[in-house]
Amino acid sequence: MSEKPVSDDRDEDAARVSRRHVMGTGAALGGAALGGALAATVGGSARAEHGSATPASDASAKLDTDAHLFRLAAAEPSRYDGGTLRGAHEGTFPVLTGQQASVYLVELEVGGIREPHWHPTAWELNYIISGKADWTILGTHPDGAYRNDVFEASQGDLVFVPQGFFHYFGNASNAEPLRVLVVFNTSAQEPNDDIGIVATVNSLPREVLAAAFGVPVAAFAGVPTEIEPVVITKRK
Incomplete structure (x- = not known):
């Protein structure tokens, strides 16, 4: 009987190891991989819609030709009841086009809050x-339970919010304004890449909300019905 070539045995061993690796890794990371794929698909579509699908060659060319300085603090702010928002994105700072980056300066008055939302x-x-x-x-x-991280951040602190996590921040001082610099890994202009709690609630039928909260439909009678970004507001 002829012996099987050594290389064939090694090939079979490698295949078995590969199968074990794929099965083990897939069991542990299947959900994460699916979530990542969906996020990449949704993220890619959203970024393309907001002009972030700029060809790499064009984006690279802009790095050589466009201004690299943007005076963020001097930019004209968007004003809201509760504070202001200044942004450097591809619409105001063209060198960022195709770079998947944007930066915002948020200033909240006493009582000001950033609408609860997620990106x-x-x-x-x-x-x-x-x-x-x-x-x-x-x-x-x-693990079957939410993790709700509640804390106070002060001058010099850095806060990271993962993609898709629901969050909010507000001015914790009764005497001083709050200034926060926010960096995103998207070129989309705020609030084009966030979904706020007001629009989320109002996008659902009142009877569905009542069932979810376990309260009568009448409990939502005083909730405004607009479906639009609030961005910044103020405690009443």
Whole structure:
């Protein structure tokens, strides 16, 4: 009987190891992989819609030709009841086109809050320039329980919010304004890449909300019905 070539045995061993690796890894990371794939698909679509699908060659060319300086603090702010928002994104700072990046300066008055929301296609890094901020970040629940991270951040602190996590922050001081620098890994202009709690609630029928909260439909009678971004508001 002829012996099987050594290389064939090694090939079979490698195949078995490969199968074991795929099965083990798949069992542990299947949910994460599916979530990542969906996020990539949704994120890619959203970013393309907002002009972030710029060819790499065009984006690289802009790095050589466009201005690299943007005076963020001097930019004209968007004004809201409760504070202001200044943004550097591909619409105001063209060198960012195709770079999947944007930066915002948020200033909240006493009582000001950033509407509770989440970003479907971006994470964010928040640097507290001055003041104190109350934070709530609601995470996913792979073990069957939510993780609700509630804390206060002060001047010099850095807060990270993962992509898709529900969150909010507000001015925790009764005397001083809050200034926060927010960095996103998306070129989309705020609030084009966030879904706020007001629009979320109002997108659902009142009887569905009542069933979810376990209260009568009448409990939602006083809730406004608009489906639009609030961005920044103020405690009443």
